[in-house]
Amino acid sequence: MSGPAERLRDNAVEVASLLVTGLWMAALFTGQEWWWAALIVGYVVVIPIVEIAAGDDEGEESDREWGWPWDESDEDERRSDAAAGDEDDALATLRERYARGELTDEQFERKLERLLEVETIEDASEHVERAREQRRNREAEGNRAREYE
Template identity: 35%
Template sequence: MTQPLTAVVSSAVSMLTVGLALGLLFLGWSNFWIVFVIGFAFVLPAAVQLAQWYETQSSSATHDSQPHTNNEQQRPLETLRERYASGEIDEEEFERRVTRLLETESVADAETFLEDAGEGVDERNLESERNS
């Protein structure tokens, strides 16, 4: 299971702060405690804020791409509705095509559906079906 970025960043900054301060203590630097103050009072909150901002930006980018995918999936159904409303196709043809759209999610599924229905796969018909 993956951890949120903020948890990873806060753990990493905390470990680096403690490691650096203890390293300076062992080297004999008498003001090693300043590293604790700077690390935990300034660097850690800034790093956590930056990580939260990054997570917000990446999640909003993901949400922005979701409606685009949803629109791509709804476009064939909308086209069918428009063709039915304008009288290009009758009710029986509309229902048959809606059923096919709902049962197939990809071109491979559509080919399998056509083979199972006994219609055979004709690339020209399949291409015109995708375009309509």
């Protein structure tokens, strides 16, 4: 069981936040004009100093839990995991559609090849742009052919 001094040290940032908030709110409700200075100095100066002095890294850990990337290597790892999960989901969906008979053999093979060639978001963007360009070219050729008829 930890004593009051140890609990105070472990929760120094929370205690400082509570004291700063109580001070500026008391000043605000009693009509003091300096309440905003207490708010700014408290949150911009006092709490960060207490956090540094207490060596509190808990805030950074909780930020990571919520998905805010502070470390680029963590972000890269998250992206590769998500991409792998998305690819697995897409492949599973493709297999299910084929198994239900929604796709012919040729359609399944074509979609599978496309899925395997598109590994990253950049690849997918390039693939979509190439498909749009091919469709525009076919439409332009069709329009030219109609003009000559």
